[in-house]
Amino acid sequence: MTANTTPVINFRRGGTAAEEAEKEANGSYGRREAKFFGLKNDGDQAVVRLLTDHDDWIYVLQHSFIPTKPAPQGAEHWPPSMMAVCRKDEVFAGHYTDCYLCDNKVKNTFGNSGSPYVRLWALAVEREVVRGDGTDALGGPSHKGLVVGIRDKIDEIDELDAEGKPTGVKFRYPRILIINQPMKGFFANLKALYGLHGSVCDRDYEITREGEKKSTNYRMVPIDPLPDVAPGTPHWQQYQTAIAEREINLDVIVAERAADAYYAKWFDPAKDVDKDGNVVAAGSAVGSVSMINLDAQGASAAAAPAADISPDLRSRIANLGVPAAPPAS
Numbered sequence: 665m666t667a668n669t670t671p672v673i674n675f676r677r678g679g680t681a682a683e684e685a686e687k688e689a690n691g692s693y694g695r696r697e698a699k700f701f702g703l704k705n706d707g708d709q710a711v712v713r714l715l716t717d718h719d720d721w722i723y724v725l726q727h728s729f730i731p732t733k734p735a736p737q738g739a740e741h742w743p744p745s746m747m748a749v750c751r752k753d754e755v756f757a758g759h760y761t762d763c764y765l766c767d768n769k770v771k772n773t774f775g776n777s778g779s780p781y782v783r784l785w786a787l788a789v790e791r792e793v794v795r796g797d798g799t800d801a802l803g804g805p806s807h808k809g810l811v812v813g814i815r816d817k818i819d820e821i822d823e824l825d826a827e828g829k830p831t832g833v834k835f836r837y838p839r840i841l842i843i844n845q846p847m848k849g850f851f852a853n854l855k856a857l858y859g860l861h862g863s864v865c866d867r868d869y870e871i872t873r874e875g876e877k878k879s880t881n882y883r884m885v886p887i888d889p890l891p892d893v894a895p896g897t898p899h900w901q902q903y904q905t906a907i908a909e910r911e912i913n914l915d916v917i918v919a920e921r922a923a924d925a926y927y928a929k930w931f932d933p934a935k936d937v938d939k940d941g942n943v944v945a946a947g948s949a950v951g952s953v954s955m956i957n958l959d960a961q962g963a964s965a966a967a968a969p970a971a972d973i974s975p976d977l978r979s980r981i982a983n984l985g986v987p988a989a990p991p992a993s
């Protein structure tokens with residue numbers, strides 16, 4: 665492997681993943697989901713340990729900064745814009761016949777073309793530098809203010825019962841981050857380091873945001889490898905266990921952002937998502953302000969016949985491209 669190879673996609677063919685994503689949209693989905701990596705301002709810093717190495721980075725076409733449709737009544741958090749994975753990306757192998765954002769040439773929040781561009785995906789653990797505070801536990805007075813180690817940041821996650829309510833038990837897991845960034849200014853820098861070290865998972869990186877908007881660059885400073893956090897160690901295995909127990913699946917996370925329900929929820933004003941996660945015609949979702957008691961199935965079929973995939977096609981797609989083995993963990 666040389667530094668000049670293109671990242672190899674390791675992404676289940678989209679139909680199956682998209683269906684799983686739609687199932688995930690129901691139930692307890694969301695409580696355990698990983699946070700997105702983000703540094704807001706020039707000079708902000710984070711320390712991360714990449715969990716997805718160069719060859720497994722996922723890349724897809726994405727629409728960025730797309731204005732969301734008006735917030736439904738009662739919505740607490742409704743962002744002004746969202747990203748979306750383009751439904752015309754070839755990874756979906758024709759699973760979708762439309763892309764609302766491409767088909768309608770929807771502009772981004774800056775008023776520019778919202779055309780899709782390649783972005784990459786990887787998982788990481790957020791880490792933090794520990795400095796001596798003068799106590800013996802952290803190296804004594806001689807190490808006060810100096811870096812004495814690096815540790816995982818921790819997420820506390822509620823255990824849920826069968827009804828999805830917290831039981832009071834908290835699980836403590838390493839803080840898993842989803843990284844979704846362009847090649848230029850982010851993954852290209854990691855790729856150069858991959859060229860030097862043959863892996864991006866073998867050491868921590870201190871990442872510093874430099875600049876704003878399109879000129880943003882992320883400076884990556886490698887930290888000396890720590891033998892007890894190397895791939896293959898028990899500590900590394902804890903990361904894999906955290907991903908498994910939190911049910912974090914990067915394929916599903918990416919595919920979910922191309923799913924019918926995602927586009928209906930955030931962008932397409934002709935559609936809504938009902939409380940069961942089904943895509944229905946706008947205004948017919950149970951609990952919406954509509955006073956007309958429409959039959960949801962009939963309304964959906966009448967309003968948007970072309971965009972929906974027939975159950976038959978869906979079941980055929982679902983049986984395509986099922987991986988022979990679960991993704992390597």
Ligand SMILES: [Zn+2]
Nearest residue numbers: 750751763766
């Ligand atoms: Zn598109």
